[in-house]
Amino acid sequence: MKDTLAIALSKGKLLEPALELFKRVGLAPKDVSPDSRRLIFEHAASGTTLMIVRPSDVPTYVEYGVVDAGIVGADVLLEQAADVYEPLDLGFGACRLAVAALQSERGSAKTSPLRKPQALTAPNGRHATRLRVATKYPNMTERYFTQQGIPIEIIKLYGSVELAPLVGLADRIVDLVSSGKTLRAHNLAVTDVIMESTARLIVNRASLKLKHKQVHGLIESLRAGLQGGRA
Numbered sequence: 001m002k003d004t005l006a007i008a009l010s011k012g013k014l015l016e017p018a019l020e021l022f023k024r025v026g027l028a029p030k031d032v033s034p035d036s037r038r039l040i041f042e043h044a045a046s047g048t049t050l051m052i053v054r055p056s057d058v059p060t061y062v063e064y065g066v067v068d069a070g071i072v073g074a075d076v077l078l079e080q081a082a083d084v085y086e087p088l089d090l091g092f093g094a095c096r097l098a099v100a101a102l103q104s105e106r107g108s109a110k111t112s113p114l115r116k117p118q119a120l121t122a123p124n125g126r127h128a129t130r131l132r133v134a135t136k137y138p139n140m141t142e143r144y145f146t147q148q149g150i151p152i153e154i155i156k157l158y159g160s161v162e163l164a165p166l167v168g169l170a171d172r173i174v175d176l177v178s179s180g181k182t183l184r185a186h187n188l189a190v191t192d193v194i195m196e197s198t199a200r201l202i203v204n205r206a207s208l209k210l211k212h213k214q215v216h217g218l219i220e221s222l223r224a225g226l227q228g229g230r231a
Helices: 015-024 055-063 074-080 137-149 181-185 205-210 212-230
Strands: 007-010 040-043 047-052 069-073 087-089 095-102 133-134 154-157 171-179 188-197 197-204
Touching: 007 015, 007 055, 007 212, 015 047, 015 212, 047 055, 055 069, 055 074, 055 197, 069 074, 074 137, 074 188, 074 197, 087 212, 133 137, 137 154, 137 171, 137 188, 171 188, 181 188, 197 205, 197 212, 205 212
Parallel strands: 007 047, 007 069, 133 154, 133 171
Antiparallel strands: 040 047, 069 197, 087 197, 095 171, 095 188
């Protein structure tokens, strides 16, 4: 409906802080929980409908107008290059999209940046002139290594990326890193940081025009909620 806003929230680590923010500014039911199995929550008092979807689907839902707005990590947004309006950095969910290697491969993380492989010896003993990089982010990975002038072969994985160097599938991985505990548990360490990522509010471009008042109200409410939360 014209007077309501549909908003997609990302499942996973961004969901709880997003719901807390929406509750704080009166845009979500007080009893809504990240543990609920429901995927759609209507909040008649504010005229909002919240939909819980996979993070990788949020930009698609917003770009195609299934929802008017969404909350998603900058990493997903840049990987997909969706045609959406991005008015607000929400600040939570901070992490890094980083290159990582086995401890024995990287030397010192501060003193051993990426280098062009010439006679690279991979973990499985093979020799190659291009790095094998395992990642869930093939587009950003390719752009980054191309800018560095380093030839690579991308291996697309959907989970447990940190296993790839351990079994000789890849020489490097590109993945999100928060505390670094998972990397250390698998004898991996960050060698390069591609980008810093936080949660972003994104808006459908048609909704920005057709529901300007409601969208502007959403942006200002969330901005005020963030400032109040930091006070």
